Amino acid sequence: MNLVAILSLLVSSTIVYSTPLIFTALGGVYSENSGITNIGLEGIMTMGAFSAVVFNLTFATSFGKLTPWLGLIVGGVVGLLFSFLHAVATINFHADHVISGTVLNLMAPPLAVFLIKAIYDKGQTENITQSFGYFSFPGLVKLPLIGPILFENTFAPAWVAIFVAVFLWWILYKTRFGLRLRSCGENPQAADTLGVNVYGMRYAGVLISGFLGGIGGAVFAQAISGNFSISTIVGQGFMALAAMIFGKWNPLGAMLASLFFGFAQSISIIGNQLPFFNHIPSVYMQIAPYVITIIILVLFFGKSVAPAADGQNYIKSK
């Protein structure tokens, strides 16, 4: 393989593996900036992945090429509905955020597999027939060197994810909604005295994280695993959570961290096709993303600061 081919393989697989992480990590950013810790992203992704696959299998013939894109929306909506549990538990019912998030993670896999069994009478689905396909940027693709590496036959949802990250950054830091959302994660009592609807903002944060996490799961299922089974989502949600921390609870930071984790994951998958990496025993490549996550947390956790009231219940006195 020549260098351009290696690089474009690396870039395209990094991008594919990053996309689910970007969406999900952005969800985490919104939830935690509103003050609700969301360790249930893994479970939300599972529900998103499950529903997108079922949708794709059911409607591939009716919607054709549009199916996987609609699958994202379906995954997002199901993720949003599922995250509602977490929102009610933590915002209205004083639940511990970590326990409530863990419930989502405990609930999603058996629920999804139960439904798969109830619908298809077997433990995992067929492979989907409509996938995202490839997309080349008109114009940009003609650029020398970076054109073929970055813009030729790329994975379109990745560019959507990057655009969404920038957009959500703008919303969070430049709009009234963003300011109010962040105030609830920073000092909900103060926000309340200023007339900010703390419960409403926190609902918004959690439900947005449900929607984005669901999309993340839907991307993963439709672009990477191709079907749904109990082992479709294994650790993606937690890695997105780590990306959010590494990215200092900032949408752009979370996106960059996700790209990095996506790179680490893709190395472990395509390593055997790459020179140098193909001599490393596969176990090292397999555990690399998890080890790197820990190392990054060790190096950066002390320096990154969570929203001050992240994970704390706000109980309004009447």
Added chain:
Amino acid sequence: MKNTTNVIEMRHIVKDFNGFKANNDINLTLQKGEILALLGENGAGKSTLMNILSGLLTPSAGEIVVRGKKVTIKNPTIAKKLGIGMVHQHFMLMDSFTVLENIILGHEVTKGIRLDFKKAQQEIKELSQRYNLNVDPLKKVSEITVAQQQRVEILKILYRGADIMIFDEPTAVLTPQEITEFIQILHGLANEGKSIILITHKLEEIKQVADRVSVIRAGKSVGNFKVADVSNNRLAELMVGRHVNMQLDKAPAIIGKTILKVANLNVKNKQNIPALKGLSFNLRAGEILGIAGIDGNGQDELVQALTGLTHIDSGHVLINDQETTNQEVRKITEKGVSCIPADRQKFGLILPFSIADNLAIQSYYKKPYSHHHVLNHDLIKQHAQKLVSQFDIRTTGVESPVSDLSGGNQQKVIIARELSRDSNLIIAFQPTRGLDVGAIEYIHHQLLAQRAKGKAILLISYELDEIMQLSDRIIVLHDGNISGEVKPDDTSDKELGLLMTGVKKEGTTFA
């Protein structure tokens, strides 16, 4: 008196928290352009009443009339619309936000869906100039001083167009000079037609600033007076409900040998910035050394360095002539050090644990309270019972959680634990914070009793009155070092205030 219009009338206000009446039939009126002091002890129900007025709590009974109209203030937004704004005792600020973001939050100007930072900044600049409230709008709140943070709070309510302003214990965190400035700001606001309620328990302040005073005790109104017509002693009696002796009987000090020697101490704070810069002082047996100063000038780091909770970069701490620099907390404690921490609920107690366990957390690992790591619960309880009666801790039993106790009794648990250990050095950091007059008296007497027993006491407090009353010597801490040493008998609030802001005794400014 003509032309007095009541902007606020609160009639027969009751606030019931599950059977506990925090407010029980309170009446209060506020006239346009006046400064009304609301006087009461900690826990009397002042803040509850004002939280009702600002929409944070809803009253169980009673009615509120604002500018002649009966209103229901269900939430802060309604209060805001009525022109009512409150500066809380614990500032309601977002530390990681800019001043500008803090001011506009909840009252944003937008251009489309974008925030219009420019326009807001302009408006804030105008307000700052008009009321003389200087503060940099683009700085983060965590980067500005407490006095500046207070200005942000005032700007916040002015920005919302408030003309009825409530201040909850606003001077508690300020230096004497800052208090003078603040009082000028208050008069300026009143002259502009703002009506002001000032919650306080400081009698001097009322004399200086207020037109009228309304006293409440245990949730009930006990009187409304024109400030000019009432004496301080009368107000104190009304507030506490009995005759108070505001003077402490203090025997002359019998000074012994040096117990604590601090030499050239250098310590960094959590942000890794030098917080103590070559601090040196001695403390001898039988004396109370008061450390005065504004919060954040190295007090926290001093206590942490003495007790082994933080790393000392250079310099020495000697206790009873023994080196304790950078030793483990427990080793230092065992050399005869007791410490009453400033934040009793965070550092002094384990709230869900029982009173007995809290009384044992300095001794559980020693014989006879445990043997080969096995606890002797019976003995721990007996010991607790002894202390409970000795220190008059009001409780239903030593096995009930310490969180069930009142603030004063919680503090007594700490006092009992620390003073019963018979240590030579007692560090008392803000020992009476947030307590009522009775509890304060009790703790002051306990400290004086220890002094009489020949203990060395280091009293670190932000309450100048406390420092002046108890200390034999006072050193003033400013920017991590001593800006002056004085005797309480030949100094004044004014001199201490200057020292606290870093003006050295000779009148020269340093740092």
Added chain:
Amino acid sequence: MLKVTSKTKQNLVLIISILAGFLVGAVIMLVWSYNPLQAYSSMFMSALGNMNGLGETIREATPLIFTAIGFAIASNAGFFNIGLPGQAQAGWLTSIWLVLANPNMPKFVLLPLAIVAGIIAGAIVAGIAGWLRAQFGTNEVITTIMFNYIVLYSSQYLMQQIMPSRLRIDTDTTKTISANGSLKINWLSSMFGDSRINAGIFLAIIAVFLYWYLMKKTTIGFEIRSVGTNPFASRYAGMSTKKNIILSMLLSGGFAGLGGVVQGLGTYQNYFTQTTSLDIGWDGLSVALLGGGTAVGILLAALLFSILKIGGLGMQTIAGIPYEIVSIVIAAIIFFVAIQYVIGLLFKDKGSTPDIEKVSHITEGEQ
């Protein structure tokens, strides 16, 4: 509103949570046209209705008791040890390997050695997370999760690439261990209808007692609880937060590892490659949460969950309902436990007086 004492209230809230969890399962079954009554009756019949079922239920509860104690110890110290699956897996593989490699060692040496080795393996995995937390403040929730995957993939590699082939049947399954390293007790198995019940249950009962004694009666437990409840005050009182963080994670991982050991030396008598994190880890977490972290609570909750899990297998065969419903019910129970504040509103504390001080703390803003 029912007036009850706070102890009764706590128990009632738990019972309601459990019933509500079953109700959620019933609703899901109804929606998909399964008969919940048939499902639950077949569940309880197969778990408790015969000696074999009973033996299997006790056997299933055994590792859950250990992993739940593991979770509870960390939780006492203020940590959410979500890495129980990895720690248990490390204990399982290690103990099996050690027994297989030393088939001729006498039982009184081999068995204790294998158990201790498994405990150490689990303790190391959790201890690393504890050390990182103590030294760098790294969030243990994330690190312990990551270790689940690290252990999962490393174990696959160790099985397939490192383990001598004489110890294996194929790359995914080891040989069966010799009787010298087994927790199996023949008379016990035959008493319970040839089920896989084993000596592990006796170890589990001892562990429950030890856990209670450690936490309530010793200075070690006192320190762990102090540090977990208020690390600042504990440090002020001269306790070492770092030491207690690491110690509690070592203990936590040790018990989780022991859960893996009884699964290996007791239930399966071998090790086989796992593709997802171990169930006993997740279930142990649920057991500890339902049991409220108390010794007796853990014992009862472990039995309940093993009834569900063993009964669930019977339900799948007899009533043809997917086994996953069991895990859904468990997750739902934990959900209701998490929101027990709301369920608690159904009852009123008897003789409770309003807490004046707490109220005035709120109202005076002094918190």
